[in-house]
Amino acid sequence: MPNGLTLWLNYSVNMKEETTHQSKSTEEIIFQAAYDEFLEKGFEGARMQNIANRAGINKALLHYYYRSKERLFDAIVPHVIRQLPLSINTIIEDQMPFEKKIELIIELYISFLQKNPFIVRFVIREIMVNPEKLVNTFKKIIDNNGSNIIDKIKEMIEKEANLGKIKSIPYEHLIINIVSLCVFPFIARPMVENLILSRNKISFEEFIKNRSKVISEFIINAIKK
Amino acid sequence: MPNGLTLWLNYSVNMKEETTHQSKSTEEIIFQAAYDEFLEKGFEGARMQNIANRAGINKALLHYYYRSKERLFDAIVPHVIRQLPLSINTIIEDQMPFEKKIELIIELYISFLQKNPFIVRFVIREIMVNPEKLVNTFKKIIDNNGSNIIDKIKEMIEKEANLGKIKSIPYEHLIINIVSLCVFPFIARPMVENLILSRNKISFEEFIKNRSKVISEFIINAIKK
DNA sequence: GTCTATAATGTGATAGAC
């Protein structure tokens, strides 16, 4: 089902710089190795030795470039957060029906989560262990996008409610509902797979293939008048 | 709003044994200390020294009773999982309208999450690091309750759909939707608080006070014909 | 800049006296 979303996904998801044919600097190699290790294992689980191995160098060089594990981690975090599809302004500001916007946003999220399962796991894990660091990074990134995206969504919802087209629901609940429905199955994937889907021999992939549509309809039905 | 649910909550949530006036055995003291430490910090973050301190004994005794950190952890896990309100049979089998059942289940979950924020954090964190251990424990507990609770819910949903009272929605999606909407805000609490609620100066407590009702209505509207 | 070697500390686990 290819539509205008495809462009979006390519734009939002593949933000990693093109690999040029120039050889990367040592610092960049370390950064990428650390990125991979931290994303997979989190701060606690990551090992400086593993990062050195991934980068094909020795531990001492990590400290030469980044001083400490924590500073290396701090250098990584914003780049992880920026991978998230937070810039949905284009969808929101576009001229399409409210329902279509909801649908596209959900497709975008589900598609992203499918392609980048580690990123959300990372965010959730770290937010449970050390909230301040993550929250501050989030704030900076959200606010730096010019006008705050949450405000945009709020506007969109309240405008539609004022037109009498949807039931009045506190916008903060609606936003959180949308995110919950998209994100939670990926966080709790082992339980979803083994406790619920397994009894019908549905694979997680199949489940997700339908999920985007199911959630869209679920939400639209929940709020439409 | 006190109703029949109150009994339920007291029954399901307060499962810890009564503290008798007999002094606990060393093994029990260790168990409780380990329970607290693991619940708060997870397996990786927990420290045998901290457990010993909490118990007011020394590390060697931990190993005398439980051999290793992992065995101690394994002893704890089922007790943590059993705290979860999985036995909702009474609600499901009761003679009340479908909508009322949904409402009560959600009230039960939200109320539990409010009182036991650490338990779900623990489950989610551990499931992301070492799924097998948690999933197996879940399976045992779910199946041991006699007839499987998931089957009961499936029956309930499909019966209502066959009566033409609700839209047809795959039961696995509906179950996961309900759990997502209840659980996710507690997992992502720091983000909910600092990125969304803060701009309206709503406290998390206020947000949760309304949440039970908001979700119930949201779900009922989403599926009713 | 990059390496080897090693320090400094934390942590799970055990030995052995009482």
Place this chain on the structure above:
DNA sequence: GTCTATCACATTATAGAC
């Protein structure tokens, strides 16, 4: 059963040669 002392190992971080 309970304690002190200690081992064995992993891990972050640094010193110093090249």
